Amino acid sequence: MKKKVVLFRCDASQQIGVGHVMRCLSLAQQVEKLNMDCVFLTNAGGDDVLRHYASFPIFTSRYSPNESEIDQIIKIAEKFQASYAVWDSYDMTVDGVAEVQNHIPLMILDDVYLLPHYSCDAVLNQNLYADPQKYSVNHLTTILTRSQYTLLRSSFREYMEKDREISLQMPARLMLSFGGSDSDDLTSLIIGWLIKLDFPIHFDIVLGPHYAFKSGLLEFVAADLAPNHKFMIHDNVRNMAELFIQQDIVICAGGSTLYEVACLGIPSCCIITADNQVELAKAAEEHGFSKNLGYIDEINPEFINSIIEDLIIDHKKRIHMSEIGKVIVDGLGAYRVASYILEKVHGKGGI
Known part of the structure; x- marks a missing residue:
């Protein structure tokens, strides 16, 4: 047939x-x-x-x-x-x-x-x-x-079914992922703010196929201006679920990535980069599996850094966010x- x-x-x-x-x-x-x-x-x-x-x-x-x-x-x-x-x-x-x-x-x-x-x-x-x-x-x-x-994708369901504990260890694993293009280069902006935090962070930086600022980002990492932190750049990742599952926190745009990390039980913080992300960013925070950091043109380093620092320190809050996400997105x-x-x-x- x-x-x-x-x-x-x-x-x-x-x-x-x-x-x-x-x-x-x-x-x-x-x-x-x-x-x-x-x-x-x-x-x-x-x-x-x-x-x-x-x-x-x-x-x-x-x-x-x-x-x-x-x-x-x-x-x-x-x-x-x-x-x-x-x-x-x-x-x-x-x-x-x-x-x-x-x-x-x-x-x-x-x-x-x-x-x-x-x-x-x-x-x-x-x-x-x-x-x-x-x-x-x-x-x-x-x-x-x-x-x-x-x-x-089916890989998210497969990794969701694997046992995963919310880590207390340092350095914290923190991913930045702002879609296929990240036309405003939020990646570089947020890294520049977060490296000022006092405790060490392992940054996993995901670049999409249309990201236009790669050379500048590579120069920053190579310059080793933040020796307390670690940086890994991931270009055109095929299996995002495998990389997500290693993270303590994901910072992303207010789009479909929120559903992906919720499914895996990864606490997230989102930045609204387009009008069609407003309702999801609000709903994700209201349900309790993500923190809404606001519009791209309204964010500031003091607010962002305080939210991330609080999440890294508050182990119980991250556990709660993780459990809610997996219930909402199966x-x-x-x-x-x-x-x-x-x-x-x-x-x-x-x-």
Whole structure:
């Protein structure tokens, strides 16, 4: 029996980051495990991300900005005889969604309530704060919301199941991870502040594929201006779960990394680098698994350093944050969504 095919439409670039492609890849990983093939229609940046991170066979087709996006989606769906499509973008229209749905069952990944109406098979908002009432949909459209559907790669679930203790040892392991591009170079800024703390820190610095400030960062580390601290630079990490699990604290942007570290039970602090991160940063702090450090243009060294120092010292607080995170994000979201798609392509309805 010929395998069913699922088509993914998403892009990556220095401007928009790699999040759209990475969450589609997390879902595609589970789709492939359920014996379906995956095709990605993506731009050059997305193709680079897939080549680096995909650990299973994927067919790719290069998206052209000079042609109609809708026509390309339909054309690729027909070429590969796709049975289902997943579209993850902040650049779509009501009419475009409806037109694709007329040709193939379509799931929209949307965490910003982008459109006034959705004529598609399903809408997915994986966020903790997602409100299904904010989506205007057809009566046959399924709405999948909140952290039970958070799309994480399977490695996070695997590492979540390993025993891990919250460490009291020094130096503390502290990771900085600000996405695929970190266009504001928060990495260098925060390091420059934290090295002023009195106790030693082992910094794990994660750089994304579009990080443009690597040479300056390497020069800083090589200059050995902070001999009390240790620095390790990790470039284009393939297995983030393996690196996360070694950390005491993670400082990151207010995006999907919060879910990844919550799943592993790693306390985090987040900085809001874009408007679409505001609600998640607030919700993560309200639930108790992360500290919201505020907007990027409002942070200051005294506040940041006091929060980090408090977390390093307060072992019980980190244990509490760890336990809450693992309850809220169980690592099975991608499996649940892939199972929904499997049911739909075999005509059994879905969740």
